[in-house]
Amino acid sequence: MSVPGKYSAKKMEFLDRNGNGIENGGWSNNMKKEMVYTFDEALDLAGRGWYTYGLMAFIVLAFQGLALDMFGISVVLTGACDLNLSHYQKSVLLSMPLIGSITMAWPWGFIADTQGRRKALAFSLWGSFILSSLSAFSPNWIVLAVLKFGCCSLSSGTQSLGFTLLGESCGQRLRSPVMIIVTTSLISVYGVYTVIGYFVLNLDVSIDLGFITFSNWRLLILIFASPLGLSAALLGLIYESPKFLLSMEKEEKALNILKKISDINRGGDSSYPVKKIVLNETSTLRLKNIPLWQSIKDQTFPLFKPPYLWRTIQLFYITAAIYCSNNGFFVWLPFVVDTFYSGYNGNGTAGASVCDMIVNSNEMDTDTGTCVGTVKELALWMGVIQVLAYITINTGVSLLSRWKKSVMVTIMTMVVICGVLIPSVTNRIASIVLLNGFITNSLCIAIIFSYYVDIFPTSYRGMAACLGVMVARASSLVGINLVGSYIDSHCTTSFYAWSAYIISGVVVSLFLPSDNLKPQS
Template sequence: MTSKSDTKQSGRGDVGSNSIVNITSSNEDKDRIYTYAEAINLAGNGCYSLGLLATLSVCTLAMGVDMFGFSVVVSGCTCDFGLDISQTSVLLSMPFVGPIVMAYPWGYISDTQGRRRSLLIAMWVSFVVSTIGAFSPNWVVMAVLKFISTSLCSCAQSASYTLLGESCAERARDAYMLIMTSVLDFSLAAYVVVAYFILNLDFSYDMGLITFTPWRLLALALALPLGIGAFGTLFFYESPKFLVNVQREDEAVENLRKMWMRNNGRGDKYPVKKIILNEIGNERRKDVSLVQSLWEQIVPLFKPPLLWKSIMLYFFTAVIFSTNNSYFIWFPYLAEKFAAGLDSMTHSDETGLCNMIVSNNNVTAANYECKSTMDISLVWASLAQGVTFVIIMLVITKLAYRKKALMIIIMTFSGLSAIAAALVKDNLTSFVMFFGLLTNELCIGIIYTYFVDMYPTSYRGMAACIGVMVARLSALGGVNVLGAFIMTHCTTMFYACGALMLVAAVFSFLLPPDIRKK
């Protein structure tokens, strides 16, 4: 028979055994090494992630407003500075030249000093320079200051996407990228609406060296988002993935723990203590000269196994920005010509977009009068474009995990719309097709998601910044080609843009397959 004492001893033995198991399990959890994907997913998706999305969206919106909103500032200062066509072209080129010059340095700073640090430097200094630019005494000083300002704030396009992509849970990352792009899509409506209310004011204050008129107030207003974005970035942390990559693992874990807390993390404590990146091709040598470091930062992007990825992504970048940005910066001018032509024609006069723009341009050129105000029709057109694009973007965030399919569909639709804009003779329908051409901007967020997905951490910032350089070079070329030929070969320009985007749609089939949603 079994005695009570034996039973008690047996019970004590069971308790001791469970304690040993618990201690062992606890030690195993403490010593476990997590991949970065596991660590960032455990940090969760909540207040911190949403706040970071909002702040970085402001940064990208500020960049868009500073770069493209400069077109309405130039329109406002034309009379004050007595600008001719060549001087106007130089001014409008500055927002594209600056990012081309600084893309490589920003890529190096982002990959070696941090995403957040590069973003803070860029946004703060750009805010100061843009503010000073509002008091430019002549167009030459304005051009130089805009060159400096946009060369700095252009960092936001690569650093913001990289910081967001590395600092939010994988399940939310693609959708967040697209949401941030939708905010950038609204930049045209944002600066046009602000410009309408400010440029139509009537005041003039003599300040000695300069006369303070509405366009200077507009320049100050458009610089403000840069400061707001810079200030908001102060409340967020450096990318933990960057910190792990530069052997600052303790800081990375601490940042992840803080992110977990601000995301209303569940459980007693954040479990991650040790992290590995588990990435191929992520090596970086230390103790090398600056020149050698710069060289080693860019060469791997154009050598196997990254070569084909670079060719594909930079080709898509060139196609999107050369077609989209060129028509985007000309949009206020084309919309104004179209609206004026629509008012002067009867309903039966169906000529199509190109014929209306060209014929109305010839009429207005003969009766030109310098004015700095803005017509309400441009506001309505810009709002229609912005609201439509934001709604479309928010809808497709539900399909964010189908990046490849979205690229194919959007580029095909944009290409067909460009061709239809030149073919269709109904005035209103052809202008709607012009909006369809601009939808390829929706692919920008997808492209930067691929930059995060397809490159190792050590080269991701550089790859994205070289993408910015390719984007601005393409945009600069597109703006000048479109400006030179839109009035003489309008239909041909639309056909060429459509064909280029259809080619890009075909190449999109070579992108990595989509990961099925679990």
């Protein structure tokens, strides 16, 4: 059944196709007959159905490819015994994905806001898939590092572009729950790459290609790259963001896409009533034939001036608090798992806390230089448990998405409680639960990026989200190095310090807009 439209009230923030404010007297008789809708109204009328679910599945696949490519390198290096890597070389290789993603975050924002979300995604997915596949044939660690840098420079745009496309293609009521559900693909990556790595690294693969011997860890790289290639191929089934097209004065194309989305969602029903859309933004026009640097500046500087300055700083700080703590400890989980594996097997650590075991493991480490080449079974089971637990928790979070601010504050507070308790708890099961609880900040990823979609207008949203990703990756890089430097020597202090940092993020989160915020168009 068609839903009637309504005429827009007299508000100067509504713009016509030439960027001029529309007065009530400015409506022509034909426009009145066409029924004018705001963009969110038009998007809600497109409904929810097969296109919505297909877009969600596509974004999940793309995000999983991004995460596997970026974080799976830690498992890949476990099996790369033939490269004879030193500790320094491993550190460089582990840093390359994050350095690459930081380098390209700003350009991705510019590309997304000027060329479109879909075109930018195509370049990101295809480019990262090709470079990631080539890295499987690296003859030495330097070539591997260069290719991983390039690969993650390209794939870094996937997260912000995906969130932006998803947020601009789903109705207001669907936006938050859909984005939270999609985040499962990111928070479950540790379990996914651990499980895959366990089985692949235990395979006996050895193929002489002349310049290299193709072994199991090289096969693992190709497997981790496959979601990027598959999602790139499926991008042909995804439409451009109709809001982006509308902001670029392509109203007819935007309407055609909204009608196609409505037809797919409603099973071929062609009764989509919208004939005219108005975009409630203060400015959506861009000057043509201006220098590239001026165009980039015009996309960036407004985010750091009123009225967006406070919100930009606020979101960047919360993003840093989430990523710095979460990813910092996330990357070091294999080390912690190894500590559990050795610490609870007759090494005199009965009644010891996690920090006691880490110190004890560090003192007993003789570092023989032997490359194990496999993933321990304990890590496999922890990965499986983590995936199941996160999916369950994330489903609950999605049901509460209308209260996303309260949910985020609650999750971050629980993370703080886990961090404070970890150094003093001596029970094995409780320690594992608290350690997993301490990295559940990742459940806030979709929530914080949904604010980038809601707070900033379409013309700056892609840049804001990509700069948010740059802050996220830079914070992760800092967190990884801080955790690696101090976890073994100042374990207890580290957990307390990180908990204090996260609680500061909670305080800043309290000043976010209320949960009934209406997104910028």
